[in-house]
Amino acid sequence: MSAPNRSIMWFRRDLRISDHPALLAAIESGDEIVPVFILDKKLIDIAGSKRLAYLGQSLRSLDESLNNSLHVMIGDHIEVLRELMARYNATSVHVSTEFEPYGAARDAKVEAAGIPLIRTGSPYAVAPGRVLKPSDSTPYKVYTPYYRAWCLHGWRKPALKPQAIKTVTPGANDRNFPDWPTPENAVITPAGEKAAVQRWKYFQANGLDSYDEGRNLAGIDGTSKLSAHLKWGEIHPRTLLASLGESKAHDTFRKEIAWREFYADVLFNNPHTDKNYYSAKFAEMRYDKPDKKFEAWKVGETGYPFVDAAMRQLLREGWMHNRTRMVVASFLVKDLHLEWQLGALHFEEHLVDFDVASNAHGWQWTAGSGTDASPYYRVFNPIEQGKRFDENGDYIRRYVPELEHLSASEIHEPWLFLNGYSNGYSERIVDHATERLESLARLQEIKADKPQDPRA
DNA sequence: TTTTGAGTTGTTCGA
DNA sequence: GTCGAACAACTCAAA
Numbered sequence: 001m002s003a004p005n006r007s008i009m010w011f012r013r014d015l016r017i018s019d020h021p022a023l024l025a026a027i028e029s030g031d032e033i034v035p036v037f038i039l040d041k042k043l044i045d046i047a048g049s050k051r052l053a054y055l056g057q058s059l060r061s062l063d064e065s066l067n068n069s070l071h072v073m074i075g076d077h078i079e080v081l082r083e084l085m086a087r088y089n090a091t092s093v094h095v096s097t098e099f100e101p102y103g104a105a106r107d108a109k110v111e112a113a114g115i116p117l118i119r120t121g122s123p124y125a126v127a128p129g130r131v132l133k134p135s136d137s138t139p140y141k142v143y144t145p146y147y148r149a150w151c152l153h154g155w156r157k158p159a160l161k162p163q164a165i166k167t168v169t170p171g172a173n174d175r176n177f178p179d180w181p182t183p184e185n186a187v188i189t190p191a192g193e194k195a196a197v198q199r200w201k202y203f204q205a206n207g208l209d210s211y212d213e214g215r216n217l218a219g220i221d222g223t224s225k226l227s228a229h230l231k232w233g234e235i236h237p238r239t240l241l242a243s244l245g246e247s248k249a250h251d252t253f254r255k256e257i258a259w260r261e262f263y264a265d266v267l268f269n270n271p272h273t274d275k276n277y278y279s280a281k282f283a284e285m286r287y288d289k290p291d292k293k294f295e296a297w298k299v300g301e302t303g304y305p306f307v308d309a310a311m312r313q314l315l316r317e318g319w320m321h322n323r324t325r326m327v328v329a330s331f332l333v334k335d336l337h338l339e340w341q342l343g344a345l346h347f348e349e350h351l352v353d354f355d356v357a358s359n360a361h362g363w364q365w366t367a368g369s370g371t372d373a374s375p376y377y378r379v380f381n382p383i384e385q386g387k388r389f390d391e392n393g394d395y396i397r398r399y400v401p402e403l404e405h406l407s408a409s410e411i412h413e414p415w416l417f418l419n420g421y422s423n424g425y426s427e428r429i430v431d432h433a434t435e436r437l438e439s440l441a442r443l444q445e446i447k448a449d450k451p452q453d454p455r456a
Numbered sequence: 457t458t459t460t461g462a463g464t465t466g467t468t469c470g471a
Numbered sequence: 472g473t474c475g476a477a478c479a480a481c482t483c484a485a486a
Contacts, residue, residue, distance in 0.1 A: 133485090145484060
């Protein structure tokens with residue numbers, strides 16, 4: 001009798017067992033698999049407590065699906081993998097491909113150290129780098145044509161859930177589940193594959209068909225809220241796409257999935273844009289240095305109710321509504337004249353769903369330095385946005401108790417009312433109309449030089 | 457090679 | 472309150 005043939009399944013951003021091509025490949029390649037997650041010190045250091053708490057829960061959930069066989073290891077990737085390969089006499093390491101700068105570089109380093117990775121699948125329906133212009137085989141820089149080509153390219157059907165997963169039994173030292181508590185006063189969404197599927201079903205029944213309008217209303221549960229599940233790979237976008245039809249609402253949701261893929265593609269093709277301006281001339285613009293106003297933004301004390309509600313939602317839930325992400329980003333960049341990276345870093349610390357591509361390029365879109373040729377005049381008005389997308393003020397009241405006593409017609413502009421500040425709400429740190437003009441003026445300064453008028 | 461039309465999510469102003 | 476026009480110039484995609 002020969003020794004069992006074992007393969008390692010290295011989980012990273014794919015914490016599920018359904019529709020998991022790499023897991024299926026690992027199962028097919030051997031008699032037993034060694035499921036492992038390696039706690040990455042570098043990622044732990046930059047992740048805030050809410051994302052870590054979520055990850056801890058997600059690992060527990062994955063472990064349950066794997067009959068308590070998940071190896072949760074601390075240490076250097078290369079050393080951990082080498083040790084496991086030697087101990088279990090494993091010949092291969094299976095992974096889902098990672099494309100963003102950090103993950104791709106880490107994997108390359110592992111391979112350079114002599115550990116070959118067998119890559120199957122990725123966190124995307126269409127892997128970054130695959131969608132190219134037919135005319136010259138270069139990547140798209142504009143979303144809409146990318147979207148058309150992405151649809152045309154198509155994607156696989158969801159893979160089946162494995163019938164049975166035979167795993168090795170981990171040793172006592174292999175079960176280093178982190179003890180990351182949910183911080184006090186924080187309420188984060190339940191993690192794990194089961195929760196992801198549950199949420200997807202709930203959204204299909206209650207939000208998807210009204211997604212067109214519902215997704216913009218901050219006060220209601222009108223978005224999919226699948227971002228954290230997608231980030232950790234508890235559900236795959238393929239699974240979502242497979243259930244979508246051709247209605248307008250479904251198409252809008254499909255486009256949101258495509259945005260995630262587009263930004264992953266853009267970052268893959270421009271790896272420096274995780275921290276640097278996609279449009280280089282924006283690096284030349286005049287910006288202010290972070291000061292007390294930046295601190296007020298972070299804690300939700302800008303004096304603009306819609307902005308403050310959103311910033312406090314982020315601190316409490318590790319999540320922010322898509323509409324308000326744009327509003328607070330616009331406020332940081334165009335009202336406070338700070339560089340987008342400062343805001344992106346704050347998001348990186350607090351978002352449970354933090355994704356480097358979506359985050360960096362979402363910020364760059366608002367800043368005007370991203371792929372979209374942003375009209376220079378696109379400056380969000382924090383008051384008007386609040387009135388439009390939180391008409392009766394429910395969202396604001398939920399996160400800003402100082403404004404609870406104000407009516408729908410008062411809550412967006414407390415400074416206009418005698419009792420607006422009676423519960424200790426902050427005064428506005430800047431005047432929006434003034435800063436809007438200032439922002440437009442600074443943008444004007446980096447415009448390409450016009451040709452000289454020969455008559456001048 | 458040249459030309460043409462278009463580019464996620466907005467705001468303000470004046471009729 | 473509602474509505475349409477104006478708000479730059481530039482780059483990209485495709486014909």
